[in-house]
Amino acid sequence: xxxxxxxxxxxxxxxxxxxxxxxxxxxxxxxxxxxxxxxxxxxxxxxxxxxxxxxxxxxxxxxxxxxxxxxxxxxxxxxxxxxxxxxxxxxxxxxxxxxxxxxxxxxxxxxxxxxxxxxxxxxxxxxxxxxxxxxxxxxxxxxxxxxxxxxxxxxxxxxxxxxxxxxxxxxxxxxxxxxxxxxxxxxxxxxxxxxxxxxxxxxxxxxxxxxxxxxxxxxxxxxxxxxxxxxxxxxxxxxxxxxxxxxxxxxxxxxxxxxxxxxxxxxxxxxxxxxxxxxxxxxxxxxxxxxxxxxxxxxxxxxxxxxxxxxxxxxxxxxxxxxxxxxxxxxxxxxxxxxxxxxxxxxxxxxxxxxxxxxxxxxxxxxxxxxxxxxxxxxxxxxxxxxxxxxxxxxxxxxxxxxxxxxxxxxxxxxxxxxxxxxxxxxxxxxxxxxxxxxxxxxxxxxxxxxxxxx
Numbered sequence: 001x002x003x004x005x006x007x008x009x010x011x012x013x014x015x016x017x018x019x020x021x022x023x024x025x026x027x028x029x030x031x032x033x034x035x036x037x038x039x040x041x042x043x044x045x046x047x048x049x050x051x052x053x054x055x056x057x058x059x060x061x062x063x064x065x066x067x068x069x070x071x072x073x074x075x076x077x078x079x080x081x082x083x084x085x086x087x088x089x090x091x092x093x094x095x096x097x098x099x100x101x102x103x104x105x106x107x108x109x110x111x112x113x114x115x116x117x118x119x120x121x122x123x124x125x126x127x128x129x130x131x132x133x134x135x136x137x138x139x140x141x142x143x144x145x146x147x148x149x150x151x152x153x154x155x156x157x158x159x160x161x162x163x164x165x166x167x168x169x170x171x172x173x174x175x176x177x178x179x180x181x182x183x184x185x186x187x188x189x190x191x192x193x194x195x196x197x198x199x200x201x202x203x204x205x206x207x208x209x210x211x212x213x214x215x216x217x218x219x220x221x222x223x224x225x226x227x228x229x230x231x232x233x234x235x236x237x238x239x240x241x242x243x244x245x246x247x248x249x250x251x252x253x254x255x256x257x258x259x260x261x262x263x264x265x266x267x268x269x270x271x272x273x274x275x276x277x278x279x280x281x282x283x284x285x286x287x288x289x290x291x292x293x294x295x296x297x298x299x300x301x302x303x304x305x306x307x308x309x310x311x312x313x314x315x316x317x318x319x320x321x322x323x324x325x326x327x328x329x330x331x332x333x334x335x336x337x338x339x340x341x342x343x344x345x346x347x348x349x350x351x352x353x354x355x356x357x358x359x360x361x362x363x364x365x366x367x368x369x370x371x372x373x374x375x376x377x378x379x380x381x382x383x384x385x386x387x388x389x390x391x392x393x394x395x396x397x398x399x400x401x402x403x404x405x406x407x408x409x410x411x412x413x414x415x416x417x418x419x420x421x422x423x424x425x426x427x428x429x430x431x432x433x434x435x436x437x438x439x440x441x442x443x444x445x446x447x448x449x450x451x452x453x454x455x
Contacts, residue, residue: 046119046148046355046367059084061138063163072184074130074138074160081140097142100155107347107377107403108435114145114153117160118246118302120319120351123375123405131228131250134188134202136161147411147427148367164244165198165234166190180220182208200232210255216287216335219255226252240309246302254294288330290340290392296325311360317353338387342396347377368412371431375405388448397445406434 059081061071071077075086078095085101087094094103095113102111107124115122117130132138138160145153170190177183184206191199210223229249236242281287300321307314324346332338355369382396390396409431416424441450 046357046369057142059140059142061140063135063137066132066135066138071132073132074158076132077138077140077158083142084140095155095158097140097156107345107379107401108405108437112153112155114149114157115160116149116157117300118162118319119304119317119353120302120321121353121371121373122321123349123373124323124345124347124377130160131204132160133186133204133228133230134163134200136163147413147429162230162232162246163188163200163202165192165200165232167192167195167198180209180211180223196235196237198234200234202228202230204228211284213285214288214291215281215285216289217291219291221255221286221291224252224254226250226254240307242306244302244304246300246304248300248302249298251297252295255291286333287335288333289335289337290328290330292326292328292342294325294327296323298323311358312356313359314356315354317351319349319351321349323347323349332385332387337385337392339383339385340392341381341383343379343381345377345379347375349373349375349377363417365415365417366412367415369410371407371409371411373405373407375407376402377405378402383445390444395442395444397448398442399445400440402438404436408432 061077061080065071065080069076069080071080078084078086083098085096087096087103095101095111095115097113100112102109102113110123138158141149141153141157141159143156145157149157168190169192170188172188173186175183175185184204186202186204188200188202191201193199205227207225208223210220212221213219214221227250231247233245234242235244298321300319302317302319305316305318324344326342326344328340328342330339331341350373352372353369354371355367357367358365378401380398380400382398384390384392384394384396388397409429411427411429413425413427416426418424
């Protein structure tokens with residue numbers, strides 16, 4: 001098993017003078033108030049702060065903004081975030097901040113736009129079409145985040161924070177219906193059990209037949225069907241300690257990855273000009289002999305512990321995520337069984353973040369922490385079709401890859417305030433990754449792609 005070790009050291013220096021003008025506010029005016037825009041609470045510096053005091057180029061999206069703009073999934077936030085672009089790959093979103101991103105999903109290759117959910121790092125892009133259900137906020141940090149969010153975040157970071165339980169009983173339900181039998185229903189219940197314990201339950205069900213038609217089979221494509229469930233429990237026995245447990249489950253079954261029509265001439269269009277290819281179809285049509293859905297299901301647990309003592313706050317975020325998904329494409333985009341690509345991805349991730357921060361009244365404050373990640377990821381890919389000499393039903397050309405990543409990091413920032421309206425930030429991070437890779441190629445794939453048996 002090849003083993004890769006990579007130590008890294010990142011240093012950051014930032015200076016803020018005057019009223020912070022770096023944060024791009026995406027807030028709406030507070031209802032019933034004429035005192036200006038509402039305050040947005042963010043965690044961009046791993047602390048709960050008002051957005052206007054954070055010297056980071058960022059866009060903070062409040063729950064009201066998400067509702068007003070009808071933002072339903074993570075890729076939709078690009079519509080309200082300058083410099084952020086989301087594209088859809090084979091079952092995973094491709095995010096780019098100021099042009100920096102990645103179009104791969106291979107285990108062990110992490111996106112330069114880091115993704116955090118409730119303070120826990122998500123190391124792989126596969127299966128991260130997260131729905132924006134009952135959110136507290138979404139923050140997009142732009143530019144390198146090498147200190148506090150240093151997991152190769154050269155492009156930036158996206159922080160998703162789900163809504164926490166509150167001390168008021170509430171129920172909220174929404175439903176929508178549209179063409180192609182589109183339906184979405186969502187319910188949120190907040191239950192204050194007593195003065196120290198509260199629950200928040202959220203669920204969403206969605207279904208859509210799709211607007212595209214496969215002229216070969218007569219089925220509708222580009223549809224989506226799934227369910228999202230979340231439960232959060234908050235225990236605050238006193239003013240100094242709090243424990244927040246989050247459990248989530250998501251299942252998605254769609255055929256939205258089907259290809260549309262092709263207008264490319266031969267040889268770019270493999271089936272054009274071949275009898276039975278049906279390559280020339282309508283704008284909202286496709287011709288495919290192979291249909292298989294994109295299926296993804298994930299479950300996660302997150303435990304956030306906080307303890308305040310004096311002017312210090314200690315925090316621990318422990319998270320576990322289990323993910324699996326499969327997808328396929330009829331790459332010849334025709335009714336002929338020429339080329340079919342199928343793949344699967346999955347893995348289990350454990351992470352631990354521990355930190356301490358200060359809130360002194362004087363000129364000096366700090367934040368320091370450590371991070372540990374253990375990620376076991378896997379994927380497979382196989383090809384079949386007459387174009388490769390592998391009829392359907394035969395053993396496909398297949399590759400399997402297993403990647404184990406163990407990572408440790410230590411980070412810190414110091415905040416020096418030599419005068420009013422000026423803060424100097426000094427930060428550093430050290431990280432070390434230990435990665436093992438196992439790859440298996442079956443005999444069919446070796447015979448096709450490496451018939452000579454060379455390395």
